[in-house]
Amino acid sequence: xxxxxxxxxxxxxxxxxxxxxxxxxxxxxxxxxxxxxxxxxxxxxxxxxxxxxxxxxxxxxxxxxxxxxxxxxxxxxxxxxxxxxxxxxxxxxxxxxxxxxxxxxxxxxxxxxxxxxxxx
Amino acid sequence: xxxxxxxxxxxxxxxxxxxxxxxxxxxxxxxxxxxxxxxxxxxxxxxxxxxxxxxxxxxxxxxxxxxxxxxxxxxxxxxxxxxxxxxxxxxxxxxxxxxxxxxxxxxxxxxxxxxxxxxxxxxxxxxxxxxxxxxxxxxxxxxxxxxxxxxxxxxxxxxxxxxxxxxxxxxxxxxxxxxxxxxxxxxxxxxxxxxxxxxxxxxxxxxxxxxxxxxxxxxxxxxxxxxxxxxxxxxxxxxxxxxxxxxxxxxxxxxxxxxxxxxxxxxxxxxxxxxxxxxxxxxxxxxxxxxxxxxxxxxxxxxxxxxxxxxxxxxxxxxxxxxxxxxxx
Numbered sequence: 001x002x003x004x005x006x007x008x009x010x011x012x013x014x015x016x017x018x019x020x021x022x023x024x025x026x027x028x029x030x031x032x033x034x035x036x037x038x039x040x041x042x043x044x045x046x047x048x049x050x051x052x053x054x055x056x057x058x059x060x061x062x063x064x065x066x067x068x069x070x071x072x073x074x075x076x077x078x079x080x081x082x083x084x085x086x087x088x089x090x091x092x093x094x095x096x097x098x099x100x101x102x103x104x105x106x107x108x109x110x111x112x113x114x115x116x117x118x119x120x
Numbered sequence: 121x122x123x124x125x126x127x128x129x130x131x132x133x134x135x136x137x138x139x140x141x142x143x144x145x146x147x148x149x150x151x152x153x154x155x156x157x158x159x160x161x162x163x164x165x166x167x168x169x170x171x172x173x174x175x176x177x178x179x180x181x182x183x184x185x186x187x188x189x190x191x192x193x194x195x196x197x198x199x200x201x202x203x204x205x206x207x208x209x210x211x212x213x214x215x216x217x218x219x220x221x222x223x224x225x226x227x228x229x230x231x232x233x234x235x236x237x238x239x240x241x242x243x244x245x246x247x248x249x250x251x252x253x254x255x256x257x258x259x260x261x262x263x264x265x266x267x268x269x270x271x272x273x274x275x276x277x278x279x280x281x282x283x284x285x286x287x288x289x290x291x292x293x294x295x296x297x298x299x300x301x302x303x304x305x306x307x308x309x310x311x312x313x314x315x316x317x318x319x320x321x322x323x324x325x326x327x328x329x330x331x332x333x334x335x336x337x338x339x340x341x342x343x344x345x346x347x348x349x350x351x352x353x354x355x356x357x358x359x360x361x362x363x364x365x366x367x368x369x370x371x372x373x374x375x376x377x378x379x380x381x382x383x384x385x386x387x388x389x390x391x392x393x394x395x396x397x398x399x400x401x402x403x404x405x406x407x408x409x410x411x412x413x414x415x416x417x418x419x420x421x422x423x424x425x426x427x428x429x430x431x432x433x434x435x436x437x438x439x440x441x442x443x444x445x446x447x448x449x
Contacts, residue, residue, distance in 0.1 A: 026401045026404070026405075026433070026436070027367060027370055027371075027397070027398040027401045027402075028367075028394045028397055028398060028429060029333070029336060029337055029367060030329060030332075030333040030336050030337075030344075030348075030363070030364040030367045030368070031330075031333040031334060031336065031337045033329075033333075033360065033363065033364070033367075033394045034326060034329045034330050034333055034360065034364075035330075059211065061213075062211050062212060062213035062214055063211070063212030063213045064210075064211060064212065065207075068207055068208070071208075072208060072209075072221065072224070074338065075208075075221075075224035075225070075227065075228050075338060076220060076221070076224045076334075076338075077224070077333070077334030077337050077338060078334075078337050079334075080220040080223065080224065080334070083220065084218065084220050088218065091218055091219065091220075092216075092218075092219060092256060092258070092265065092267040092306065092307070093211055093214035093215070093216030093217060093218055093267055094184055094185050094188075094216050094217055094219075094256055094257075094267040094268050094269040095182040095183070095184055095185060095214070095215045095216025095217060095267060095268070095269075096182060096184065096215075096216070096259065096266055096267065096268050
């Protein structure tokens, strides 16, 4: 998908996000109150919207169906959005069949011992 | 003089020893079992008999996230299939599912995903209490991770085995040390899903609030209210929980209810600046800025991180005129 298309998608999602955010109307929300992060004070709605754009763009680039992206991003909490925006590229994505994992480990061991060179 | 073959024979054990050493080192690397402190934490634990009623959804390739989540949701009475969940949590290019999206998807079925404390005992406790535990394993290495979600349904300390619903195996029995090492490499991540009215027995107030608060910030206020109501029943002495209840009532425009909850929070802990700020906001929202007086006079000065929020509230308060304050009328 082209960068232009991806970024347009992200803007669309962001617009939808803003529309669906509940109005906090001045009070400090519970999520902000209980955030254990040192940057709790920075956990604002604005930051969440920006983080939502980033997460939406990345999910779209990773092949998630565009019509599902908005729904998925809207389901994430402020803290989750910011955490994903910060590290989703390296976050665990659990998926393998256990047996594939075992095969993979065996291949790595063989690779390390020099018996298998498939990973070059 | 000794025959040559005797010298060879004498050298052979050494070479064999070297080979054994390499194999042992490899084994230690693979299983992570040299000394496993995680297992030590569980040495004295009581068994957790298999939760036989937990359903099983064999996973398709790379779909262990949807399969594991469907397992714990279905056990809680939700009718859902891995295929339906895949549309919400599967990420094609990553060939897997992200932890945050698992949590979000559980919430979309009005279930609270509660993250366990990170001790192996906490997982076994939940299984003993009848709740299957969704957990993350790294079946590879720190450097070459192979991420996998599975569901814990039993623990046998005698045999030192854990029982999982995992991949294509309905009853996957794994050795305790290897399993715990894989869980440790996965960041000791584990969760249960519960209805909002039932915080797990082992839950603490802060953990419960962190689990329920996303319902509030994503606009599912009824579920958030249910979770906080259950919270104040369980932890009536915790000011933070009362504050959270006040927050959701405020957002539901139940200002009288919010005032009561914030009042409880302030009675328990007058240093609770979120409750104080939000209580003042509650009077403002009702057009009664005059009622905020007592909460400002003796306030003292807020902690550094809260100063800008508090000052903004004071500024807006000062700009308000006593409106149609129904409370006063």
